[in-house]
Amino acid sequence: MIIKNVRILGGDPRDIRVRDGVIAEIGDNLEADGQVIDGAGAIALPGLVDLHTHLREPGREDAETVQTGTQSAARGGYTAVHAMANTMPVADTAGVVEQVWRLGQEFGHCDVQPVGAVTVGLEGRQLAELGAMADSAARVRVFSDDGRCVDDAVLMRRALEYVKAFDGVVAQHAQEPKLTAGAQMNEGVISGRLGLAGWPAVAEEAIIARDCLLAAHVGSRLHVCHVSTAGSVEIIRWAKSKGWNVTAEVTPHHLLLTDELVERSPNGAYNPIYKVNPPLRTREDVEALRAALADGTIDIVATDHAPHPVEDKETEWAAAAMGMVGLETALSVVQEAMVDTGLLDWAGVAERMSAMPAHIGRLAGHGRPLAAGSPANITLYDPAARTQVDPSAFASKSRNTPYEGMTLPGRVLATFLRGKPTVLEGKLA
Ligand SMILES: [Zn+2]
Numbered sequence: 001m002i003i004k005n006v007r008i009l010g011g012d013p014r015d016i017r018v019r020d021g022v023i024a025e026i027g028d029n030l031e032a033d034g035q036v037i038d039g040a041g042a043i044a045l046p047g048l049v050d051l052h053t054h055l056r057e058p059g060r061e062d063a064e065t066v067q068t069g070t071q072s073a074a075r076g077g078y079t080a081v082h083a084m085a086n087t088m089p090v091a092d093t094a095g096v097v098e099q100v101w102r103l104g105q106e107f108g109h110c111d112v113q114p115v116g117a118v119t120v121g122l123e124g125r126q127l128a129e130l131g132a133m134a135d136s137a138a139r140v141r142v143f144s145d146d147g148r149c150v151d152d153a154v155l156m157r158r159a160l161e162y163v164k165a166f167d168g169v170v171a172q173h174a175q176e177p178k179l180t181a182g183a184q185m186n187e188g189v190i191s192g193r194l195g196l197a198g199w200p201a202v203a204e205e206a207i208i209a210r211d212c213l214l215a216a217h218v219g220s221r222l223h224v225c226h227v228s229t230a231g232s233v234e235i236i237r238w239a240k241s242k243g244w245n246v247t248a249e250v251t252p253h254h255l256l257l258t259d260e261l262v263e264r265s266p267n268g269a270y271n272p273i274y275k276v277n278p279p280l281r282t283r284e285d286v287e288a289l290r291a292a293l294a295d296g297t298i299d300i301v302a303t304d305h306a307p308h309p310v311e312d313k314e315t316e317w318a319a320a321a322m323g324m325v326g327l328e329t330a331l332s333v334v335q336e337a338m339v340d341t342g343l344l345d346w347a348g349v350a351e352r353m354s355a356m357p358a359h360i361g362r363l364a365g366h367g368r369p370l371a372a373g374s375p376a377n378i379t380l381y382d383p384a385a386r387t388q389v390d391p392s393a394f395a396s397k398s399r400n401t402p403y404e405g406m407t408l409p410g411r412v413l414a415t416f417l418r419g420k421p422t423v424l425e426g427k428l429a
Contacts, residue, residue: 001419002032006039006380008370010346013041018376021418025372037424039380042413045350047079047110047377049357049366051142051171051249052225052302053327055081055112057103058096059088064307064397066100067107069327071395072305074422076327077379077412080111080358080366081305085122086147092117092128094136101138109422110415113363116140118159118170122148127158134166141362144171146225149207151177156211160220167362169221169247172211174232175278179203184318186259186279194263194270196317199279201229208232212239212246223360224248226304228278230288237297247360249302250289252333253324257402258283266405272313272320273402276306293352294343300356303330307398325396332408335383340409376419385411395428 003016008026015030016023050073056064064072066083073081083100085091091100097114104112116133120126122145133140143163150156150172159170180203185191187198208224212235215222224236227248239246259281261274274280292298306323313320326333334353338344344352358367368374388407391399415422421429 001035001037002030003037003039003378006042006044008044009350010043016044016370016378018416018419021376021420023370023372023374023376026370037414042380042382043346044370045077045346045379045381046354046367046370047379047415047417048077048331048353049361049363050078050081050303050305050327051300051357051361052146053081053083053305054086054307055083056087056307058099062309066103066112068395068397069305069307070104070107070109070112071428072325072327074109074415074428075395075412076329077331077381077415078110078327079377079415079417080113080363082113082115082142082361084146085115085117085144090117090121091115092120094129094132097133097138097140098136109428110417111366113361114138114140115142115144115171118143118145118150119155124148124150124152124155127155127162130159130162130168131165134168141166141168142171142223143168144173144225146171146173149173149175149177151207153210153214157214157218160215160222161218164220169223169360171223171225172207173225174204174207174211176203176206185262185275186281188259188282190259190263201231201281204229204278205231205235209235212236212244215246216242216244221245226251226254226278226302227289227298228254228281228285230285233288233292233297237292240297247299248297249300250293250298251304252301252326252330252337253402254281254289255286255293255337256333258286270317272315272317273400275317275320275322276324277322290337290341290343293338300352300360301330301334302357303327307396308400309398313400323400325394325398325401328394328396329389329401329403329408331381331412332387332410335410336408339383376416378416379412380414381410382413383410385409387411
């Protein structure tokens with residue numbers, strides 16, 4: 001197969017020859033020896049990798065399944081996702097992570113790499129079987145209680161020590177629970193005006209600071225999920241300046257949206273579509289997060305794709321579930337926040353949405369440069385397109401996007417997983 005006329009990382013037009021799922025050759029005017037796909041001058045990126053996806057299966061198949069979640073991923077240009085552990089049952093044993101891994105093998109439109117829970121039942125009391133999950137067929141390397149924080153410092157220390165044996169990483173959802181009891185939105189001027197319980201920045205920053213110190217103390221790898229405040233950025237910058245092994249992610253929505261939407265949005269105040277954890281923060285936070293992603297303090301973009309059925313979102317604010325879907329809009333939001341603002345070029349996007357997330361998750365076979373010998377995991381993207389976000393067109397089973405009706409730049413034209421198209425002409429292949 002030949003993919004003609006694509007601009008690798010936004011460079012000059014080239015052709016890519018794919019053979020047996022691998023990039024065989026990159027050149028000009030390559031002679032066709034089989035199927036020809038017209039790239040039409042699209043940008044070619046290495047297949048995107050998400051370190052933070054909620055696929056909801058097993059247990060909440062009404063919100064998402066491995067099949068619909070990976071279809072959503074493919075539509076967004078992803079060739080691999082890490083499936084978070086807060087399923088029902090929780091992915092805290094070799095048995096459950098192998099079940100998720102097998103579902104991915106059978107129904108996945110991209111590769112599915114299970115994340116293992118840090119503690120049994122995400123309850124924060126007792127370490128889960130980290131070693132058994134690492135040794136299982138799923139070969140788990142990322143461990144997280146995401147949705148909850150491992151707030152016990154002794155357990156967190158033990159988890160960090162434990163994962164060293166198999167080059168694992170603990171991905172922390174940094175949220176001091178007592179400081180955020182009943183929290184509904186970012187603590188600030190707007191939460192005060194709206195009378196909603198605040199989620200203060202310090203509840204995130206205190207845990208990140210503690211965990212950086214713990215990771216340094218035991219010489220282990222820490223990954224910080226969904227960084228949302230300017231203060232968190234400063235702490236991570238400091239930890240990295242010490243040479244500590246700390247990585248961090250930011251979500252697309254924290255790069256674009258602010259807590260002002262809770263008070264004033266196209267559809268009024270208190271719209272739970274903007275309810276998310278950690279919450280949307282201030283303009284100053286958004287600016288700091290963009291700068292940190294640009295300068296490498298924050299290593300990657302991760303979606304925190306969190307599907308919820310309509311009945312859990314379209315209710316009063318206090319009762320609504322926290323979370324937003326994100327896989328199908330991530331690249332467009334990153335273009336809007338980072339590329340069209342001149343903060344990142346396409347090589348920088350590829351580094352932060354493919355190479356680095358694959359590296360942090362130890363996913364061999366993903367995030368490799370588009371060059372001869374690499375697996376043919378390729379995303380074709382048209383940055384000149386403009387798309388009005390229509391949730392009813394999503395492949396995801398859920399519709400809880402904060403971008404409904406917004407016009408975002410760019411469109412994923414095609415996604416290839418080891419040479420096999422999962423998306424062609426913007427549609428599932
Ligand atoms: Zn989380």
